[in-house]
Amino acid sequence: MSLARSRPRHGEQVIKAILLVAALVSVATTIGIVVSLLEPTIRFFGQISAVEFFTSTQWGPLFEPPHYGVLPLVSATLITTGIAIVVAVPLGLGAAVYLSEYARPRVRKICKPVLEVLAGIPTVVFGFFALSFVTPLLRGILPFEIEIFNALCAGLVVGFMIIPIVASLSEDAMTAVPSGLREGSYALGASRMITSLRVVLPAAFSGIVAAVILAISRGAGETMIVYIAGGGQPNFTLDLGKAMQTMAAFIAQAGSGDVPIGTVDYNTIFAVGSLLFVMTFAMNYVSARLVRKYREVYE
Amino acid sequence: MPNVTVRGPVAPHTAEALDPVFTVAGLSVFYGEYEAVREVDLTIGNREITAMIGPSGCGKSTVLRCFNRMNDLIPGARAAGKIMYHGEDLYGAHVDPIEVRRRIGMVFQKPNPFPKSIYDNIAYGPRVNGMKGKMDDLVEEALTQAALWDEVKDKLKQNALSLSGGQQQRLCIARAIAVKPEVILMDEPCSALDPIATTKIEDLMQELSRDYTIVIVTHNMQQAARVSNRTAFFTADVDERGERHGRLVEFDETSRIFTNPTDKRTEDYITGRFG
Amino acid sequence: MAVLSTPRSAVQLASKGQPLREHLFRIALIASLAIAFVFLLALLSYVLIEGWPRLDSRLWENMPSVRNPDIAGAQSAITGTLWVISITALLTLPTGIAAAIYLEEYADRDRWWNRVIELNIQNLAAIPSIVYGILGLGIIARTFGLGFSVITASITLGLLVLPIVIIASREAIRAVPPSIREGSLALGATQWQTISRQVLPASIPGIATGSILALSRAIGEAAPLLMLGAVSFIRFNPDGVFASYTVLPIQIFNWISQSREGFHILASAAIVILLVILLLMNSAAIWLRNRYQKRW
Numbered sequence A: 001m002s003l004a005r006s007r008p009r010h011g012e013q014v015i016k017a018i019l020l021v022a023a024l025v026s027v028a029t030t031i032g033i034v035v036s037l038l039e040p041t042i043r044f045f046g047q048i049s050a051v052e053f054f055t056s057t058q059w060g061p062l063f064e065p066p067h068y069g070v071l072p073l074v075s076a077t078l079i080t081t082g083i084a085i086v087v088a089v090p091l092g093l094g095a096a097v098y099l100s101e102y103a104r105p106r107v108r109k110i111c112k113p114v115l116e117v118l119a120g121i122p123t124v125v126f127g128f129f130a131l132s133f134v135t136p137l138l139r140g141i142l143p144f145e146i147e148i149f150n151a152l153c154a155g156l157v158v159g160f161m162i163i164p165i166v167a168s169l170s171e172d173a174m175t176a177v178p179s180g181l182r183e184g185s186y187a188l189g190a191s192r193m194i195t196s197l198r199v200v201l202p203a204a205f206s207g208i209v210a211a212v213i214l215a216i217s218r219g220a221g222e223t224m225i226v227y228i229a230g231g232g233q234p235n236f237t238l239d240l241g242k243a244m245q246t247m248a249a250f251i252a253q254a255g256s257g258d259v260p261i262g263t264v265d266y267n268t269i270f271a272v273g274s275l276l277f278v279m280t281f282a283m284n285y286v287s288a289r290l291v292r293k294y295r296e297v298y299e
Numbered sequence B: 001m002p003n004v005t006v007r008g009p010v011a012p013h014t015a016e017a018l019d020p021v022f023t024v025a026g027l028s029v030f031y032g033e034y035e036a037v038r039e040v041d042l043t044i045g046n047r048e049i050t051a052m053i054g055p056s057g058c059g060k061s062t063v064l065r066c067f068n069r070m071n072d073l074i075p076g077a078r079a080a081g082k083i084m085y086h087g088e089d090l091y092g093a094h095v096d097p098i099e100v101r102r103r104i105g106m107v108f109q110k111p112n113p114f115p116k117s118i119y120d121n122i123a124y125g126p127r128v129n130g131m132k133g134k135m136d137d138l139v140e141e142a143l144t145q146a147a148l149w150d151e152v153k154d155k156l157k158q159n160a161l162s163l164s165g166g167q168q169q170r171l172c173i174a175r176a177i178a179v180k181p182e183v184i185l186m187d188e189p190c191s192a193l194d195p196i197a198t199t200k201i202e203d204l205m206q207e208l209s210r211d212y213t214i215v216i217v218t219h220n221m222q223q224a225a226r227v228s229n230r231t232a233f234f235t236a237d238v239d240e241r242g243e244r245h246g247r248l249v250e251f252d253e254t255s256r257i258f259t260n261p262t263d264k265r266t267e268d269y270i271t272g273r274f275g
Numbered sequence C: 001m002a003v004l005s006t007p008r009s010a011v012q013l014a015s016k017g018q019p020l021r022e023h024l025f026r027i028a029l030i031a032s033l034a035i036a037f038v039f040l041l042a043l044l045s046y047v048l049i050e051g052w053p054r055l056d057s058r059l060w061e062n063m064p065s066v067r068n069p070d071i072a073g074a075q076s077a078i079t080g081t082l083w084v085i086s087i088t089a090l091l092t093l094p095t096g097i098a099a100a101i102y103l104e105e106y107a108d109r110d111r112w113w114n115r116v117i118e119l120n121i122q123n124l125a126a127i128p129s130i131v132y133g134i135l136g137l138g139i140i141a142r143t144f145g146l147g148f149s150v151i152t153a154s155i156t157l158g159l160l161v162l163p164i165v166i167i168a169s170r171e172a173i174r175a176v177p178p179s180i181r182e183g184s185l186a187l188g189a190t191q192w193q194t195i196s197r198q199v200l201p202a203s204i205p206g207i208a209t210g211s212i213l214a215l216s217r218a219i220g221e222a223a224p225l226l227m228l229g230a231v232s233f234i235r236f237n238p239d240g241v242f243a244s245y246t247v248l249p250i251q252i253f254n255w256i257s258q259s260r261e262g263f264h265i266l267a268s269a270a271i272v273i274l275l276v277i278l279l280l281m282n283s284a285a286i287w288l289r290n291r292y293q294k295r296w
Helices: A010-047 A050-055 A071-104 A105-120 A124-143 A150-175 A179-187 A192-203 A205-221 A224-230 A247-254 A264-298 B060-067 B098-102 B119-129 B135-145 B167-177 B195-208 B221-227 B254-259 B266-268 C020-054 C075-106 C112-125 C129-143 C151-173 C176-185 C191-220 C248-256 C261-290
Strands: B020-031 B034-045 B050-051 B075-085 B104-107 B183-187 B213-217 B230-238 B243-252
Touching: A010 C075, A010 C112, A010 C151, A010 C191, A071 A150, A071 A192, A071 A205, A071 A224, A071 A247, A071 A264, A071 B075, A071 C020, A105 A150, A105 C020, A105 C261, A124 A150, A124 A224, A124 C020, A124 C191, A124 C248, A150 A205, A150 A224, A150 B195, A179 A192, A192 A205, A192 C020, A205 A247, A205 A264, A224 A247, A224 C248, A247 A264, A247 C129, A264 B213, A264 C112, A264 C129, B020 B060, B020 B104, B020 B243, B034 B050, B034 B060, B034 B230, B050 B060, B050 B221, B050 C261, B060 B075, B060 B183, B060 B230, B098 B104, B098 B119, B098 B167, B104 B167, B104 C176, B119 B135, B119 B195, B119 C191, B135 B167, B135 B183, B135 C129, B167 B183, B167 B195, B167 C176, B183 B221, B195 B213, B195 B221, B213 B221, B230 B266, B243 B254, B243 B266, B243 C176, B254 B266, C020 C261, C075 C112, C075 C151, C075 C191, C075 C248, C112 C151, C129 C151, C151 C191, C176 C191, C191 C248, C191 C261, C248 C261
Parallel strands: B034 B243, B050 B213, B050 B230, B104 B183, B183 B213
Antiparallel strands: B020 B034, B020 B075, B230 B243
């Protein structure tokens, strides 16, 4: 009648070890990404000075003579992402306030899956739509000239792509605001608009900022739309009607050619990749910190 | 005194059970730094029903969960002192908690049938324990013992969640019986049930006490008085830092506790002056 | 008290009519949602109308071509997508579900390594997909020597969607009430028996929903595969995991890059095929989620 283990159970430990290994695959992925970026990036800076990389305004590593100033790529990334944010933040936030504060449950039940469909459209499809429908449309209605490949259209369509991110994460943050706060506001005679703007939005503010930052990071890393609709020329300009090349688009363009390993051209891809990785990583970090903050307040 | 019928003693009067299944000595339970239960001594008699009563937060469920080492599942939980099970230290280094739980079954506060068929609910325990024998017979036997067979014999393939609350709880008792334990621990088994379902479970407990040792935690004094042979009364002390620590106040035959308690606090509680 | 107990006249309590700005605000909110929906509708109708003339059997019976849009098809891209996604599913679903089980059922959150794993998964979910292309190119294709093959693409896409599988599976596992675990453990079941026979079966619908969404993300992904050799015109179906391949999104990209109008029509038709596959998967996920939502 002993209470000792009646039969050995080594299996349990083996299974736990296997599960742990599966969880460690994600850590290995991060290490793999850092390693794959780091080594060619270090070699790149052995060949090209960091000063030129960060200050020169000309980019053309595949041209003769080559130029390695990353600023045109960075500015193109900032410009398209900026346009995207101008589109996505008001529309996404408006949709979120509507879904969280105004819409009846039935309406919400229909609208949310539609937003999910928008979120599920492959970016290559957005890119095609941008190039063959939105750009001709813009050329027809805008009073100024834009090129066939241009930053404006690319940015606009990236904006529509990230609306579901802004909308659904902001709505989560607003739903997390305790209903007591709303009721308190209504009890004082405040209208729905005042309650939404003065009570719910401020209370959900850090969550909304986190959503916007995550959307910016997604926009900055977006590849196919800007590659297809933005064109492949690294112009250092503020003219939205001109073609531009973002960091992600450059990586896609250079990486899809057959670049010989070990050359400066090859290493360039990784140097730009490192910069993009660091930028998005920093944004994600800030966003995650903010999300944790609003969770602490209300949970 | 409240007007309750009290179950008669099974043995000549003695506070301690004569044929103990569990002997608890100086049991303290900690959650991290916090001492939830302080120095409990009691014995659980073989094929008796022992009730643990007291106000909420007095540590009675915590003590119950030590008997089948369910507290092990709570991170930071730790037991000091001794619980002997048939003379074997339940918290000894060689003891396998899974083996313990196979011998000492448990029924929970809220009925928690698995989201599977009635049949599979009963068969689950025997299967994971690798029990031999015809499964259909095992299932029928367990359901019969739990007084549920007649109600469910035609719908064994139905999902257990389709049963009523009282039936679900009897299914959980049947599920515990199916692995042929020696002891059944019940943690407020009727608190989620209506009075009729409660009566059925109480009758069932009387029936089962012929073959099983039963320990029941309840906050319903009448229930303790109706079903148990012995009763342990717990309460919570508040220390100088404002922390509550569960304590055993009095342990005796149920008839004594309810008719002639020695401790003032027990008397106050059962007469409704406190708690 | 007399003043307070005097009922206000009905006239005073009657609505004065919502101020205009309340109405405008509401309209603006509805408009934001409507604009997004109109955009989606325009996109869907455009590709359908544009691709309609080529939406026929040539699309899946013929091989890609850059010379003649009239006879070009996407068969090798469709079979390539099937190959890549099947291998991706085989690799990433067991890994992701296993990782989720570890994090929910075994990991002690007080241990630093478990917190690192958790933080890391959140970060991975937000890394741009093109960066995974760099990982695929630098490590999987080159260092591991797997080259530009189906398996390289599958591993890369698998790692890309792994965080989605893990996060969704964790939520599904967390939704199983603790009382089910207690009930099983109290019967003398081991932890793994409890997980494999109670927790997993109860969380399958949620895990399946998340897995479908993760795979549909992988099906539509093009950017990392641009760097992994999928761009070349492939005129044969893959015959194994080490074969060269192309996939639908890349084939679409190739046709978009052609200047002739016929190829744009072809791209639209292929997009319709891709979207139908994704919509079917999405609907399956939503159906699963609604069908099995919260049984406790």
